[in-house]
Amino acid sequence: MNEGPARPPRWVGMVLIPLVNLTLALAIAGLIILSIGENPLTALRFLLFGAFGYIEGLGYTLYYTTNFVFTGLAVAVAFRAKLFNIGGEGQAYIGGLGVGLVALAFDDTLPLVLMVPLAIAAAAAFGAAWAYIPAYLQARRGSHIVITTIMFNFIAAALMVYLLVNVLIKPGQMSPESREFAPSAWLPFMHEALGWFGIAMARSPLNLSFLWALVCCVLVWAFIWHTRWGYEIRTVGGNEAAAVYAGIRPTRVIILAMCVSGALAGFVGVNEILGVHHRLLLNFTAGYGFTGIAVALMGRNHPVGILLASLLFGALYQGGAELAFEIPAITRDLVVVIQGLVILFSGALEYMFRPQLERLFTRRGAALPVEG
Amino acid sequence: MRVEATAPSAEGAGAAAPPAIMLRGVNKHFGPVHANSDISLEVAAGTIHGIIGENGAGKSTLMSILYGFYRADSGEIRVFGEPLRLDSTADAIGAGIGMVFQHFMLVDPFTVLENVVLGAEGGPLLGPGLAAARRELQRLEADFGLEVDLDAVVGELPVGVQQRVEILKALYRGARVLILDEPTGVLTPQETERLFRVFRALRDQGVTIVLITHKLREIMAVTEAVSVMRHGKMVAHLKTAETSLEELAELMVGRKVLLRVEKNAAEPGSTVLEVENLSLVDERGVTRVDGVSLSVRAGEIVGIAGVAGNGQSELLAALAGILPIQRGRIAVCGGEVTPEHPRDAREMREFGLAHVPEDRLRMGLVGSFEARESSILGYHRDPAFNGPILTHPSEILADCRKKMSAYDVRPQDPVLLTANFSGGNQQKIVLAREMERHPDLLLVGQPTRGVDIGAVEFIHKSLIAMRDAGCAVLLVSVELDEIRSLSDRILVMFEGRIVGEVAGAEATERTLGLMMAGVVPEDAGVRAPA
Amino acid sequence: EIKPAVVFDMGGKFDKSFNEGIYNGLEKFRKETGIAYREFEVTNETQREQALRRMAQRGSDPVIAVGFAQAPALEKVAREFPDTRFTIIDMVVDLPNVQSVVFKEHEGSFLVGVAAAMASKTGKVGFVGGMDIPLIRKFACGYEQGVLYANPDAEIFQNMTGTTPSAWNNPTKGGELARSQFDRGADVVYAAAGGTGIGVYQAAKDSGKLAIGVDSNQNYLHPGTMLTSMTKRVDVAAYNTFKTALDGTWKPGIQVLGLAEDGVGWALDEHNRDLVSAAMKAKVEQARTDIIAGKIKVHDYMADNTCNY
Amino acid sequence: MEEAFLLSVLTLDATLRVATPLVLASLAGLFAERSGIVDIGLEGKMLGSAFAAAAVAAVSGSAWLGLVAGIGVSIALALLHGFACITHRGNHVVSGVAINILTAGLTVMVGIAWFSRGGQTPALPDGARFTAIVWPGAQALAGIPVFGTLYKELLSGHNILVYVAFLAVPLTWWVVYRTRFGLRLRAVGEHPEAVDSAGISVAGLRYRAMICCGVLCGIAGAYLSTAQNAGFGRDMTAGQGYIALAALIFGKWRPVPAMLACLLFGFLDAIAARLQGVELPMIGAIPVQFIQALPYVLTVVLLAGFIGKAVAPRAIGEPYVKER
Ligand SMILES: Nc1ncnc2c1ncn2[C@@H]1O[C@H](COP(=O)(O)OP(=O)(O)OP(=O)(O)O)[C@@H](O)[C@H]1O
Ligand SMILES: Nc1ncnc2c1ncn2[C@@H]1O[C@H](COP(=O)(O)OP(=O)(O)OP(=O)(O)O)[C@@H](O)[C@H]1O
């Protein structure tokens, strides 16, 4: 029909609105900090400095980012097929198991260049396998994937405790942990890798799996939007009847999407087990799988958005720890509150100011309604 | 006589009764779209008033404003002379307006009774309300011939019955003005005729009816006055008795429209589709298709007529590889399907079949896809669009552009979301996708459902062109006009069986209508099924 | 003057048992000396190393690492900062600047096992652990041995709470597990499950049964149904770390604290005096002397990863 | 034999205790989800309510005041969820996750500020708790075989909130299927346009559903901290909100089947507690972790084997937008 009022400029939606939301979240967190008698601006400075202000801190931020990228992508891929994968936590756990088993088996025989691809493959295979069962049950038996993936998180936890306490534990040791891998099986830290090129960097847990996370972003983007399999996944997610009409089998697509999702979640194991801890241990997933849900949805299930959301969460984790370290009155619980506020305002309430802001900038910007 | 569009005249002003509805200067924007611009309209009380217009002309929007569902940006509304501020549908209902939407507003898992009382329960507890409603509805049913099983689950009812539920809903709320948005789009001729009888009965009892439709014959048959919309504006108000089909069509589209399809005699070639004794049972165990045999040859259009719900949809779905068959055999372009060797839609396409589904939005398209993505649905594995791993976006885009211009899809924007095209244009996207494959066999379901007559003309021409190019076409439609004017042979389905076959040229509405009711008339060249 | 610091483990300083014991010892030190200390509560595996390193970088000395799980991190950090003094509780890290404090939890558990067996009228007693890990098995094994020492016919029910970190912090589940043992006839239950124990003790109180606390003296929680507590003096260990560092008497190496060193024991105070009969007290004290004297050998699960005694 | 019977009755008794918060929370979820709002935030609402109930009960000495406070906090959180999802068309899952994280932090933070016990509230004396109600004649009838045992151990001797939870099931059923509000509730989760076109406010209905959800979650939270336990502890819900959600889906969004699913979860849990360390004939001692995983494994098996496809309310999770 006739051209009506113009749309607001793109940057309003892409930059300004997220910024306003984030500011609001931090402002409310600031009020809370004020209420316990601390200076919110000092706190904000510690938070930002801790997350970005020095190389080690940045390293930690990016290390957390790596985990969130993996779990966020995992949730997003499943979501594209309209599957709600709450099982990232368990898939990451079992992915780590795969990495650990490979490393324990071959750490003194294989060189690193073979170990790394093998470990990545194992993480993917184990994570995918753990996602396969709920996917199969959803596809063939109609078992609701939300329930089964929740259950599989618990089952993964039980399995890991059993294996670590009874089977894989280093004999005579107190901690339920495997032995440390031989250093030849350690994925190089970023500070080591940069050291090869003569660049000095403070040490941090950031390791080369960060690069793999970036690669995964590109791969997922290409997979979802530029392959026929991605097309089929999106078709099933968009309109299942249309998928059947197009000769796409939803059962296969559900299984494919979940396996890709599980494999991505499994890569958390590469970062944690091969990159940081160099041993198999309990609870290394630390809730990254759950946070991945918020990461994916805040990032609009798009790799670029997920990367940005992961960075935000990485910064909150690292900056928050720094904050708790520097200001004794700010406990780790307050840091959790800040995270909750950020998810609430930047995620759930992201549209709160959209109409007002868009109107503001539309009016000031170009167009009055054009009749014709 | 033509009445000037912009000024609903004071013609009836001398009469005592104020018009049932009077709109003045109504405007409505949807973001950048000016859906209704400065609309005025007057509907006399106790009449049936038609509104026509192309797809996207703004008819539904205008009626939704009148029903308080959308709020107008500006304008004045009077109902029976009373100025109204419509802030919600409750206001409109209170003023005696009832509306039957194009997409039904029924809650599928509810019973008919529950649907009817929703919003008019008559108290905080359901029991008494339901009982009262049951009594009142039985009266309404008797008065207007609107029989429905009040305890049936709505989702399981045929559309024609669902529509009756919608009408009952409005009447139960005491509607004095009843608006119906494309009520006949999904009805059979019999159902339509029955609906019109209801309309006349309602009108005789003083109810005012506003009828939106694309079918000009219906306007001529049942209305007293008609208003024409184009591009968001009112272009004419006419008395039905003083106009003609041709004039209305021209007013709507803005150019002359060919109302009859012109075609030469068919020159059928070899058999492309051969169906033998096909049976199909749905998941509830009901036999939907029962021992159907038919064949379609290259260069002919075979039409399947029948009242909706008599197995045509399932037959089409089975042929397309969407539903598995329980008995029989399908041979298509050298490929074979049996219960032991089911094929999915992808394999059927590989045999050389294309399929325009009956319900494009539910099945033929993905609303959240860009048009270029929807335009390869089902052919997304075609080597032309794919490398070994990655797809070829530029080829897909170019292909989509080409199809869009060949089929005059508007707007011609391959990256616009599919859902943002109007229904008619969505239909064209599907047609372009399927027909441009130049298949050996084309299955078409309801090709012109809900499409305006300009587009109908184009679609019909394209189908004839396909046939003349040697394609075998199997057409399923509930539009008898469409079936009769396009088909070379017509098969009629009733309760899952084919009751007879008529040559297209010889089929009359009466013969077909009887056959669709399961009666095979003696005369007129009907052949019993093989 | 020293700049002491502590890195608590995942349970947090208010976990009602182990970490909180450390916290109490340190608070005592702070009140006495007026010396403040830095602290950090880790929330994931990777933060352990980060926190220890940050403490060392900031010049904190000595630094206490709480819990066995900190050992791998401490090994790295202690090598990086050879001039910083570290104390790790519950684990041995063999480095010249590390003091390792470990406890003979099995000995203390043996004593409360004896008490449990004597207090039980049904001859059935229970044990609720947090997670099935070697440390908890060590508690359970000592307890079992003590129970059977006092009553060879006794029956012992064992339950573990869970397989995720919430196992240490799930009083609801703890209470249900205790009740499940009461249903089967147990009338004394010993909990070694961190915050989960709160629920166990409450369930005992609500059902009129007896419960045994752990780590710190928890008798005060429910006088009348808290039979006793197996005290593990982490507070003393923590206090001593800072204190000896202040005095200049801090020494690296391994400290094994058992009954003989008063590192573990059983709690007898005004809250449970009425529950402990003279015979019980005598028997427990006898066992205590015998263990110290080596007449009773309490099997350490960690020695061979079995509970065969 | 008699002992075995008593033991099974006691297991069922434990089942009721464990299932109570699950029943309440899944009924809460039923109101939200039937209205079209995905509620993954049951966990957070329970946690917030558990804290408020324990804190107020500890200060006031009254369990009832605690219950009111718990319900109040839970309703506030439910309305926050509604504000995000209904008014501002936010993503339901993100909002739920945010509420869960927010309450996990806030309860402990406020707890430390108020009580200085590391986020715990003081232990509640019996007067400030909901304690067991012994039914008349429980002791007297105990002697009667079977019935006496059932009466004394299973029916009698629970706190009032247990009875409330199981009465809430028929009540919810009645509200959902027999009242005007219930009809509209079911309609708005299936087809909000239909509700809107009938002249009923979609947002208004959904907010009211969220209030119902808040009330029930509030009772569930209060049960945890002032009935089942005697005080609040950090993260004390321990994932029960998610299990309740699973039960709701398991029960296909219907009150009675959802309750049965909760009872099933409770029963499997109770059984698992009793199987730990028991040497099974033929098999011997099973590793405790396998027993601990048993309820989850069995749930999956039951789901795959016996429960057909669960179809959610059609409009669930979709923000209602009239004009695109
Ligand atoms: N909900 C909506 N949001 C945005 N735009 C809309 C909406 N509904 C309608 N429009 C716009 O208003 C215009 C008029 O649409 P409307 O549905 O009224 O057309 P119509 O005359 O009913 O067409 P048809 O005959 O195909 O039903 C459309 O072209 C469309 O651009
Ligand atoms: N999200 C949207 N944003 C902008 N315009 C939209 C959007 N969704 C739909 N439209 C517009 O709505 C119109 C479609 O309206 P509608 O769905 O009523 O189809 P229609 O013209 O009525 O077709 P039919 O009669 O076949 O149903 C299109 O012209 C399209 O431009």
Ligand SMILES: [Mg+2]
């Ligand atoms: Mg319309």
Ligand SMILES: [Mg+2]
């Ligand atoms: Mg339309």
